[in-house]
Amino acid sequence: QINLGNNVLEEIPPVLKHLSCLNKLYLYGNKISHLPPEVLEGLPNLELLNVNHNRIKVIPAEIKRLCSLKSISVTDNHLQQIPSELGLLKSLTEINFTNNKLTQIPQQLYSLPQLRKLYLARNNLTELPEFQFLTLEELFFEGNSLVPFTLMESIQEKEVFSLKELSARLTLQQSTNKLSVVSRALPAYPELQDMLSHWGQCALCSQPFLTTWLECVQFINTRKHMGMKSSQSVPVRVLLCSYDCFNRDDHQYYGLVRL
Ligand SMILES: [Zn+2]
Known part of the structure; x- marks a missing residue:
């Protein structure tokens, strides 16, 4: 030795x-x-x-x-x-x-x-x-x-949003219109503005959400989409606003399941 x-x-x-x-x-x-x-x-x-x-x-x-x-x-x-x-x-x-x-x-x-x-x-x-x-x-x-290769069909029950989430979404939607009452009133509520600044956008319907969203992945090819030499499928995070969007059948986003 x-x-x-x-x-x-x-x-x-x-x-x-x-x-x-x-x-x-x-x-x-x-x-x-x-x-x-x-x-x-x-x-x-x-x-x-x-x-x-x-x-x-x-x-x-x-x-x-x-x-x-x-x-x-x-x-x-x-x-x-x-x-x-x-x-x-x-x-x-x-x-x-x-x-x-x-x-x-x-x-x-x-x-x-x-x-x-x-x-x-x-x-x-x-x-x-x-x-x-x-x-x-x-x-x-x-x-x-x-990443497991087994893909499963899944339809999810609609979720119930909290009152806070519902009003945040409505406020975020309205605030994009400069002439709306919400847009004009917001500057008077800096705390509310601060809270709403952490919003996200649904990858499917483009509607805003605040704290409730659905984490999904889409598979991106490293050669085709990222210009890399090797060709590999990698999962990239995508956020959706609701199961309403998730249940649509016109997209290539995959939900994640823990088995
Ligand atoms: Zn959506």
């Missing part, structure tokens, strides 16, 4: 490649930005690799040389991808990539027969792993970007 944790190493010392009997290697809490392939190739008996809290962006394909590896831990780094070669390490029982920048799980990961613990919390993943191919005992996946 070697523990070089909590030092200020910027590189993995190349001399480690001669430790062909090495079983466990701890390099957490350094400033390492890459895993040199030549070191990986010299460690055929390594069972545990821990490089938590470093600056690693890429795990090279040569990771497949660690043919005895059972546990790999790369938490708190800058990983954007999991190399598909990880799927060749059939002895892996534990993978920990918590707090990185992962957006995808490669299919090859599902062919790891021994994998029992998979930690992928706090990444940018949008889909759950395909459990049916794995015999997992532990999965940590909190703090990602999951």
Whole structure:
């Protein structure tokens, strides 16, 4: 075993490649930005690799040389991808990539027969792993970007607004007309003006509301609507004034349900 944790190493010392009997290697809490392939190739008996809290962006394909590896831990780094070669390490029982920048799980990961613990919390993943191919005992996946794909039809009962909300809406509507009695009277009521300044507008009917609204999402394509390179559907928040508007069938807004 070697523990070089909590030092200020910027590189993995190349001399480690001669430790062909090495079983466990701890390099957490350094400033390492890459895993040199030549070191990986010299460690055929390594069972545990821990490089938590470093600056690693890429795990090279040569990771497949660690043919005895059972546990790999790369938490708190800058990983954007999991190399598909990880799927060749059939002895892996534990993978920990918590707090990185992962957006995808490669299919090859599902062919790891021994994998029992998979930690992928706090990444940018949008889909759950395909459990049916794995015999997992532990999965940590909190703090990602999951959105369920199951869409359901829903018609909601009309809500009853409070008197305050009803009068606020009427006042807000009237105040857009400069000649209305409300518009002319408002300057005499600064507290009321202040309260009404937090109004919102319905995405469907454009009518104003004050404190009662319905939170929905619409799905926006990152390439088409935001000019980004990657094409992904992302949910964007939309507010509606009432179930009257929500129940209309001429829109693409989705309500949120907690199951
Ligand atoms: Zn509306």
